[in-house]
Structure formats: structure tokens, C-alpha cells
Amino acid sequence: MDFLLKSTETQDFLNRLRVLQMTYPDFHRKCQAYIELLNTLRKPVAKALSKATCQKKYHRFIHGQATxxxxxxxxxxxxxxxxxxxxxxxxxxxxxxxxxxxxxxxxxxxxxxxxxxxxxxxxxxxxxxxxxxxxxxxxxxxxxxxxxxxxxxxxxxxxxxxxxxxxxxxxxxxxxxxxxxxxxxxxxxxxxxxxxxxxxxxxxxxxxxxxxxxxxxxxxxxxxVAETANEKYLIYVRTPLAEMEHF
CATH class of the missing domain: 1.10.443 (hpI Integrase; Chain A)
Known part of the structure; x- marks a missing residue:
């Protein structure tokens, strides 16, 4: 999955792909068909990820945020x-x-x-x-x-x-x-x-x-969890003493 971090190479590839599609109509149609295939394959994956995210949120709601x-x-x-x-x-x-x-x-x-x-x-x-x-x-x-x-x-x-x-x-x-x-x-x-x-x-x-x-x-x-704990700490140390009772 290293390609996820290669933004420059990805941009270069897309630019070259765009030029090829403008030059060769048949190649453009093949690209469109492939895009439609990826969209079809993506839907069940996105649905599964959404379900897993909901389950994690429900677990945190019921059991509280982990420390x-x-x-x-x-x-x-x-x-x-x-x-x-x-x-x-x-x-x-x-x-x-x-x-x-x-x-x-x-x-x-x-x-x-x-x-x-x-x-x-x-x-x-x-x-x-x-x-x-x-x-x-x-x-x-x-x-x-x-x-x-x-x-x-x-x-x-x-x-x-x-x-x-x-x-x-x-x-x-x-x-x-x-x-x-x-x-x-x-x-x-x-x-x-x-x-x-x-x-x-x-x-x-x-x-x-x-x-x-x-x-x-x-x-x-x-x-x-560490970032959340740090944010809470920063809010605490910056809160005036008069407001501590409402913290």
C-alpha cells in the first residue's frame, strides 16, 4: 500500500492518463468501464467499514471511552x-x-x-x-x-x-x-x-x-486516546479557577 503516500507520482500518472484518454477514445471507454467496476466493488467494502465504525461508536457509548x-x-x-x-x-x-x-x-x-x-x-x-x-x-x-x-x-x-x-x-x-x-x-x-x-x-x-x-x-x-487526554488536560489548565466547578 506504499502508493497511498506517493502523491506526486499519483498526480503524474493521472495527468498522463488524462492525455491518453483524450487521444484514444477506445482507451477512454475502457477506463470508464473500469471506474464503474471499482464503484461496484467499493460499495460492499464501504458498507462493511461503516458498520464496523458504528459498532465501535456504540461500544464507546455503552462502555465509555477507553483510557x-x-x-x-x-x-x-x-x-x-x-x-x-x-x-x-x-x-x-x-x-x-x-x-x-x-x-x-x-x-x-x-x-x-x-x-x-x-x-x-x-x-x-x-x-x-x-x-x-x-x-x-x-x-x-x-x-x-x-x-x-x-x-x-x-x-x-x-x-x-x-x-x-x-x-x-x-x-x-x-x-x-x-x-x-x-x-x-x-x-x-x-x-x-x-x-x-x-x-x-x-x-x-x-x-x-x-x-x-x-x-x-x-x-x-x-x-x-492520548490526543483526547491531552486536549482535556489543556482545557483544564487553561480554565479559570472560578469556572472549575463547572468543568
Whole structure:
């Protein structure tokens, strides 16, 4: 789906298509027939999306808007297991393949659920960027320059010492074992068991929720909740004391 971000190429393609349709009437008719086909195929998809949106709105109406605490539940559920695996890695004990994968899922989830990173930034994080980390006021700061997101700006996050230790142990104790001869990992920080870059941080996050039998929370959902919480906070701090009782 990379073409969704290529606005310049899309515009160039449409301009060339417009010229061809004006030059060749038969080609124009074929384009019109294809457009009609796409419209027909789009209707059931749009209907399904509309139904799913309504169901989500109904769920929020009945159960209330999720909080950040709700969105980060899987990290709390997984923490005991993660600390156990972390201890094994530190002591160079045997760690099962399933545990290694679960540990990686949790590291990805920390970035998406705690630091509101988009999946593209998690997938794009490189080893060199991880090693170039800076320590500022007790936080470990990392920047991701090459990633596939809507903004394409440098993605930055500031980890706690505990979170950074988790990712560091993934790098030293798990990632090295995933590297295979003949597989080009592109220098990406997170690798799959096959040795290549992870294909979908979104799917990894879903699998982590499934493992702990918790309803899935996407990175997009947690960012929306965080934005809502931030807006409420800004309204609160800007409200005069005399109006607080009506807040």
C-alpha cells in the first residue's frame, strides 16, 4: 500500500492518463468501464467499514471511552513474563523461541502503546539509530529518520531506563541469534525469526494481545486516546479557577 503516500507520482500518472484518454477514445471507454467496476466493488467494502465504525461508536457509548490505562493493559499483563525472560537473557540461560518472539512483541508494544509510535517507525528503526541514542534527564532518547508514515517526519521517543534495558537486551540477547547468512536485514533493529526485517508491527501487537487473551488495541487507537487526554488536560489548565466547578 506504499502508493497511498506517493502523491506526486499519483498526480503524474493521472495527468498522463488524462492525455491518453483524450487521444484514444477506445482507451477512454475502457477506463470508464473500469471506474464503474471499482464503484461496484467499493460499495460492499464501504458498507462493511461503516458498520464496523458504528459498532465501535456504540461500544464507546455503552462502555465509555477507553483510557490510556486500558490501552496499556497488555504491557502490565506481560510484565512478569518479560522480567522472567529478561533475567534469563542476563544470566545467559536457555530461552525458548516462543519466549524470544514474545519478548520482541513486547518491545514493539512499548514503543507503540507507551510512546505512541506509528508501526512504520517501529519497523523502520535501525541498529545505528539505536546505538546513536542520547541520554537526557534520565531518559534514553532515540530518533528514527527513515520510516513509512503519513508525516514522514523524524520519529523520536524517550524511554525510561527500564524500557531501554529491555530493548537493549533484545538487541544483545535475541536479535543477534536471528541474523542468518545470506539474509539482508537492511540494518533494521527488529528482526523476524527468518532473519529479515519484521513485516508488520501492527500484526505483532495483535498477536501479543491474543497471547494474553486481551482485546486488541492498535497504535492508532492509543494515539487517539492520548490526543483526547491531552486536549482535556489543556482545557483544564487553561480554565479559570472560578469556572472549575463547572468543568
Amino acid at each position: 490510556l490505562h486500558d490501552c496499556q493493559r497488555v504491557l502490565r499483563e506481560a510484565k512478569k513474563d518479560m522480567l522472567g525472560i529478561y533475567g534469563k537473557l542476563l544470566q545467559h540461560q536457555r530461552v525458548e523461541e516462543e519466549e524470544k518472539t514474545l519478548f520482541r512483541y513486547n518491545c514493539e508494544a512499548i514503543l507503540m502503546l507507551k510512546h505512541f509510535q506509528r508501526p512504520g517507525a517501529v519497523e523502520g528503526l535501525t541498529v545505528s539509530e539505536w546505538l546513536d541514542q542520547k541520554r537526557v534527564d534520565g531518559r534514553v532518547c532515540v530518533g528514527v529518520s527513515q520510516h513509512k508514515t503519513a508525516t514522514m517526519q523524524i520519529a523520536t521517543f524517550a524511554l525510561t531506563e527500564e524500557e531501554a534495558a529491555m530493548l537493549d537486551e533484545y538487541y544483545n540477547g535475541i536479535r543477534q541469534g536471528c541474523m542468518q547468512d545470506g539474509v539482508d536485514d537492511e540494518g533494521r533493529f527488529f528482526l523476524s525469526k527468518s532473519g529479515g526485517p519484521i513485516s508488520s508491527a501492527t500484526n505483532d501487537l495483535r498477536r501479543l494481545h491474543e497471547h494474553y487473551k486481551i482485546p486488541n488495541i492498535t497504535s492508532q487507537e492509543v494515539r487517539k
